[in-house]
Amino acid sequence: MSDRLSETDEIDLSGATLVLVGLGALAVTIAIVFVLDPELAPTFDPIVVVEYLMAILGVGAALGLGVNYLRGEQGELDPPLVEYRSTVTVPGTSIDADLAGTTAEGALGRYKRIGAVRERLRAVLEDVLSRTGVPESDREEVVESGAWTDDSAATGFFQSSSPFSASDRIRMRATRQHPLVVQARHAIDAVASRLGVDGREWTDPDDSGARSEIDEGWVGRLSDVQRQISETDRLRIVTGLTLFAVGTGVLLDAGLVVLAGVVGLGPIALRYVGPTPAPQLEIERELDDAEPDPDEQVRVTVTVSNVGDRMVSDLRYLDGVPPGLNVVDGSPRHGMALRPGASARFAYVVEAERGEHAFEEPLLIARDVIGSVERVERAETSGESSIRCEPKPTSDLSVPVRAQTSRDVGRVVTDVGGSGLEFHSVREYRPGDPLKRIDWNRVARGGEPATMQFREEHAATVVLLLDARGEAFVAPERDAPNAIERSLGAVAEVFRSRLDRDDRVGLGALAAEDCWLPPGAGHGHWALARRLLATDPAFTEGGDGNFYTLLAMRRLRKRLPKHAQLVLFSPLADDAAVSIARRLHAYGYPMTVVSPDATATDTPGRTVAHLERRLRLSRLRDADVRVIDWRRDEPLSIAVDRAQRRWSR
Amino acid sequence: MVAVTVERVPSRAGLVLTGLAGLVAAAGALLGGSVAALAGVPVAILGVYRTSRPVLAVGVALLFVGVMLAGLQDGAPVAVLVAMVGTVLAWDVGENAISMAGQLRTGASGRAEVVHAGAVSAVTLTVAIAGYSVFLLASGGQPGIALSLLVFGTVLVVLSLGR
Numbered sequence: 056m057s058d059r060l061s062e063t064d065e066i067d068l069s070g071a072t073l074v075l076v077g078l079g080a081l082a083v084t085i086a087i088v089f090v091l092d093p094e095l096a097p098t099f100d101p102i103v104v105v106e107y108l109m110a111i112l113g114v115g116a117a118l119g120l121g122v123n124y125l126r127g128e129q130g131e132l133d134p135p136l137v138e139y140r141s142t143v144t145v146p147g148t149s150i151d152a153d154l155a156g157t158t159a160e161g162a163l164g165r166y167k168r169i170g171a172v173r174e175r176l177r178a179v180l181e182d183v184l185s186r187t188g189v190p191e192s193d194r195e196e197v198v199e200s201g202a203w204t205d206d207s208a209a210t211g212f213f214q215s216s217s218p219f220s221a222s223d224r225i226r227m228r229a230t231r232q233h234p235l236v237v238q239a240r241h242a243i244d245a246v247a248s249r250l251g252v253d254g255r256e257w258t259d260p261d262d263s264g265a266r267s268e269i270d271e272g273w274v275g276r277l278s279d280v281q282r283q284i285s286e287t288d289r290l291r292i293v294t295g296l297t298l299f300a301v302g303t304g305v306l307l308d309a310g311l312v313v314l315a316g317v318v319g320l321g322p323i324a325l326r327y328v329g330p331t332p333a334p335q336l337e338i339e340r341e342l343d344d345a346e347p348d349p350d351e352q353v354r355v356t357v358t359v360s361n362v363g364d365r366m367v368s369d370l371r372y373l374d375g376v377p378p379g380l381n382v383v384d385g386s387p388r389h390g391m392a393l394r395p396g397a398s399a400r401f402a403y404v405v406e407a408e409r410g411e412h413a414f415e416e417p418l419l420i421a422r423d424v425i426g427s428v429e430r431v432e433r434a435e436t437s438g439e440s441s442i443r444c445e446p447k448p449t450s451d452l453s454v455p456v457r458a459q460t461s462r463d464v465g466r467v468v469t470d471v472g473g474s475g476l477e478f479h480s481v482r483e484y485r486p487g488d489p490l491k492r493i494d495w496n497r498v499a500r501g502g503e504p505a506t507m508q509f510r511e512e513h514a515a516t517v518v519l520l521l522d523a524r525g526e527a528f529v530a531p532e533r534d535a536p537n538a539i540e541r542s543l544g545a546v547a548e549v550f551r552s553r554l555d556r557d558d559r560v561g562l563g564a565l566a567a568e569d570c571w572l573p574p575g576a577g578h579g580h581w582a583l584a585r586r587l588l589a590t591d592p593a594f595t596e597g598g599d600g601n602f603y604t605l606l607a608m609r610r611l612r613k614r615l616p617k618h619a620q621l622v623l624f625s626p627l628a629d630d631a632a633v634s635i636a637r638r639l640h641a642y643g644y645p646m647t648v649v650s651p652d653a654t655a656t657d658t659p660g661r662t663v664a665h666l667e668r669r670l671r672l673s674r675l676r677d678a679d680v681r682v683i684d685w686r687r688d689e690p691l692s693i694a695v696d697r698a699q700r701r702w703s704r
Numbered sequence: 705m706v707a708v709t710v711e712r713v714p715s716r717a718g719l720v721l722t723g724l725a726g727l728v729a730a731a732g733a734l735l736g737g738s739v740a741a742l743a744g745v746p747v748a749i750l751g752v753y754r755t756s757r758p759v760l761a762v763g764v765a766l767l768f769v770g771v772m773l774a775g776l777q778d779g780a781p782v783a784v785l786v787a788m789v790g791t792v793l794a795w796d797v798g799e800n801a802i803s804m805a806g807q808l809r810t811g812a813s814g815r816a817e818v819v820h821a822g823a824v825s826a827v828t829l830t831v832a833i834a835g836y837s838v839f840l841l842a843s844g845g846q847p848g849i850a851l852s853l854l855v856f857g858t859v860l861v862v863l864s865l866g867r
Contacts, residue, residue: 075860082857090854113860125758131803138710138809289799292761293792296768300788303772312775314839315788320858321831322796322824368823369816371807382708388811390804392819401811420807424823426800 113302117295124291131287132420132431134373135275138382143530143537146628146653146668150175150660154236155263169235176242176663177213182670183250208260209245212238237261243659247666256657263659274533277375277418277433284331284430287422293319325425332421332430334370334393335363340414340438347407347444349544352383355405357417359391360398367393369422375415375433377442379595380405381534405442408536409543409588410595413441445589467515467558472508479508516559516574516618518644519546520611522625522632523566523594524602529628531655531687538626538653543588545649545691546624550584560584561619565607565635566593567600574616604631612642620645626653627671628664637678647681649691710809712755717814718801721821722752722760725797726767729790733770736779736787741770744794752798755805760798767791781839785832792828797821 135141153168177198184194184203197203201210211218212235219227219234227234237260244260300316303309336359343354357374361367374387385403393399416433472479474492481494484504494505521542530537546562553560554576561574562584570593572584588594615621621644625632640646650672654665675682681702685694726745733741748763771787800820804812 079857079860082860083854084857086854086857121761125761132807134807136710138708287803289803290796292764292795292799296764296791296795299768300772300775304775307776309776309778310839311778311781311784312772314781314835315771315775315784317835318785318788318828318832319792321827321829322792324831325827369820371804373808384708386708386809386811388808390808390811390813390816392816424820425827426796426803426820 107306110302110305113298114306117297117299117302120291120298121295124288124295131289131429132280132285133273134280134418134420135273135277137277137373137376137387139274139533140381141274141276141378143528143533145532145655145661146529147655147658147661147664150663151658152660154239154659156233156236165233166235169233169239172239172663173212176239176246179663179666179670180213180242180246180249183246183666186670186673187249204245204249206241206245206260208238208241210242212242236263240659243662247656247662250666250669252656252662252666252669254656255662256655257659257662260659276378277373277415280418280431280433282432284428287427287429290323290326290425290427293322297323322425322427326423326427329423329425329428330365331428332367332369332423333363334361334365334367334419334421336360336367336370336419336434337362338417338434338436340374340436340440342439342442345439345442347442349407349409349444351407351444352404353407353442354402355387356400356402357387357389358398358400359389359393361393361395364395366395367391367421368424369426371420371422373418373420374403375417375436376405377412377414379410379412380408380442407442407444408540409444411441411443411590412595443590445585467513467556468510469513471511471513473511475509475511477510479510481505481507514558515553515620516561516616517553518561518563518574518615518619518621519550520563520565520621520623521546521594522623522635523564523570524631525567526629526631527626529626529653531653531661535687538628538651539594541651541685542624542626542649543594545651545685547585547588548691549622550588551581554581562587563611563614564591564593565602565623565625567602568593569610570594571614573614574619604635608635608638611639615644620647622647622649624649624651626651627668627675628653630671633671633674636675636680640678640680645681647683648675649683649685649694651685652687708810712802712805713810713812714752714755714801714805715812715814715817717817718797718804718812719749719752721817722794722798722801723749725790725793725821726763727790729767729787729794730770732783732785732787732790733767733774735783736771736774737777738770738773738779740773741767741787741791744768744770748794748798752801755802757799757802760795760802764791764795764798767794781836785836789825789828789832793821793825796824 150172153172156165156168180198180203181194184197185191189197189203198213201207201214204210207218217224217234218238224234227237240263241260244258247255297316297319300319301313304311304313304316338360339358341356341358343356344351345353347353355374355376357372359370359372370391370393372389372391376382376387383404383406385401387403389399389401391399414436417436419430419432419434421430421432422428468475468477470479472482474489482505484493484506488506492507492509494507498504521539523539527539528537550560550562557576559574559576560580562570562572564570568591570587570591572580572587575583621639623632623636623639623646625636625648627633627648627650636646636648650668652668654668655661656665672682672684681698683691683694683698685691723745726748730741730745733739744763744766746763747766748760751757751760751763767787768791771784771791774787775784797817797820800817801812804817
């Protein structure tokens with residue numbers, strides 16, 4: 056990084072620059088000769104030609120500079136939108152970007168992207184067809200022939216010929232629509248209708264849906280921004296005006312216009328007189344509550360003081376809002392001009408979310424007085440540097456567990472006959488059976504003595520698994536709570552309520568970082584779990600490490616006790632989650648999947664992600680895994696209730 | 705609760721300063737005998753309001769056309785210089801407001817813009833006065849081409865160093 060700084064600190068003189076400087080010096084020398092001896096001037100023809108040439112060059116350069124600048128060659132930094140949480144993605148956004156063509160380079164790149172969307176959609180379509188009664192042998196043919204829907208634009212997406220007439224295509228070209236993209240939207244709409252997804256927000260295939268990215272900038276972290284010193288080129292227009300005025304003035308021999316051109320030299324020259332900005336600052340951050348409850352608003356006050364002995368003429372400050380938090384009031388950015396010893400103070404409000412959220416180093420964009428050099432730096436801060444927020448479970452919520460239990464006494468009613476409350480069966484008397492369980496009525500009628508059995512009540516061993524891989528950090532909207540957040544809240548409540556029912560409960564994460572709490576019981580156990588849930592790094596932010604499915608599964612199987620049953624909390628944002636759940640279920644650990652829905656249907660791409668998730672749920676149900684589809688904005692208890700109705704015992 | 709909006713909103717100071725600079729330019733051009741510059745003022749303000757550099761550039765170009773016309777009609781030298789100072793300032797202040805709105809969004813601060821405008825006006829005025837002094841000295845009988853070459857050479861040196 057420091058190499059870069061020293062490199063950009065120097066002004067390098069290229070060959071072209073030297074030529075220009077030489078020409079300029081020559082012109083000045085000739086001018087001085089003319090001033091000293093006016094007789095020389097009018098008769099010296101070649102010089103006049105050179106002069107006109109230079110004037111034309113000047114006008115040309117002026118126009119070139121202006122046009123290039125306005126076509127987007129601005130050198131200023133476009134900082135990320137720190138106001139928004141950067142740890143969450145919305146499923147299907149990449150498809151929307153592919154369709155909109157924002158990610159592709161060139162026409163060929165765009166075709167490839169649309170091709171990738173087609174592959175993905177085709178997989179969905181084939182799955183949908185197999186679930187809507189098309190036998191596997193016919194599937195290929197149905198897709199090729201287009202018999203699966205009435206919409207010809209939709210079927211054409213998977214066929215080689217284009218369904219549009221020549222006039223249609225001309226109309227699309229005029230409205231700058233890509234025919235393949237129109238087809239893709241129709242296809243997505245038709246597939247969704249075929250699967251019977253109703254209540255969609257996006258329903259008109261000719262409409263491209265709501266904008267899926269924030270169009271005001273890019274969301275990212277301050278640590279993604281490079282430190283650098285760069286020219287902003289903002290005076291190029293002034294340079295252009297100057298060259299143009301002087302050039303035209305010389306051409307038309309208008310002294311006043313030339314004089315006017317000189318004015319622009321002031322700001323341009325200042326860039327060489329003024330030093331590169333190097334602000335010396337002291338930054339302090341204060342929080343009104345460093346340990347808030349979830350959803351509480353925290354006021355962050357920042358004080359920036361100039362401790363150097365130079366004026367800081369133009370400082371643009373972006374505070375390092377923790378990547379996992381949203382700013383809900385005020386602005387974490389502030390522009391200031393500080394005399395030596397002066398300080399500026401401003402405040403903004405963030406909304407707390409579970410976890411430990413560290414502030415990033417703030418970003419400083421310092422400009423010199425004329426604004427032509429921009430130094431991008433990050434700075435150290437003093438004062439509070441993180442917000443810690445622990446969930447407080449309130450309601451008594453539980454996920455029903457299955458009748459696979461340990462030998463310990465508990466409250467799960469099993470299918471094993473013995474002592475208990477609920478009647479189970481009657482069997483012949485065996486010596487040693489307790490007297491009170493002998494069916495005396497039967498003995499009185501003169502029959503053989505028989506023993507009544509009741510369903511035994513045992514404790515279950517439940518391990519709650521939380522899918523916290525990078526793929527699981529998804530939310531139906533940028534502002535909405537993400538799937539992990541919702542899952543963690545539910546995990547905390549389920550954990551405690553199962554403990555209260557005398558079950559042994561454990562906790563594990565499917566994440567790049569290892570997190571495991573072996574099954575246990577008692578109040579101390581709850582305290583341990585609570586601390587893990589609140590602060591374990593596995594659950595906060597999108598981890599940078601990789602998640603290796605095979606390794607994680609091996610580790611998990613070593614740890615899981617024999618009779619354990621599993622509850623997996625996962626948004627099912629990719630197929631890996633499904634295969635993990637199915638495999639664990641097949642290993643003999645009965646699996647229940649609680650899946651917070653993090654998909655939306657307001658754009659074509661998001662609709663595809665929504666369809667994919669639905670199909671994943673179906674695939675889990677096919678494997679006899681219990682599934683609780685936890686919709687957006689509904690309490691888990693309602694989702695559990697709805698799911699339970701379709702379970703067999 | 706939904707996160708705050710992050711629209712590019714120019715500060716009021718930026719709009720006012722651009723308007724003032726534009727008015728100075730238009731007034732100078734008017735005194736120099738050109739009306740065209742008046743059209744540039746609202747366009748420049750609109751450019752800042754919509755944080756669009758091209759629109760601002762169109763506004764500044766209109767102001768500049770006023771300067772050129774005034775200069776070619778041999779208006780009063782002071783008027784032409786004032787008009788040019790206003791034109792340069794209109795771009796500088798306006799662009800600064802747009803850049804602030806882009807990097808700071810709603811956190812854009814008027815104070816920093818006023819400081820910037822003050823510094824730039826001081827420098828521009830100084831150079832204008834210096835240029836005018838040279839102009840007065842030089843118009844004492846030297847060939848016009850000598851003056852033009854002098855200025856042009858200087859401009860070329862400064863610019864080629866300054867890109």
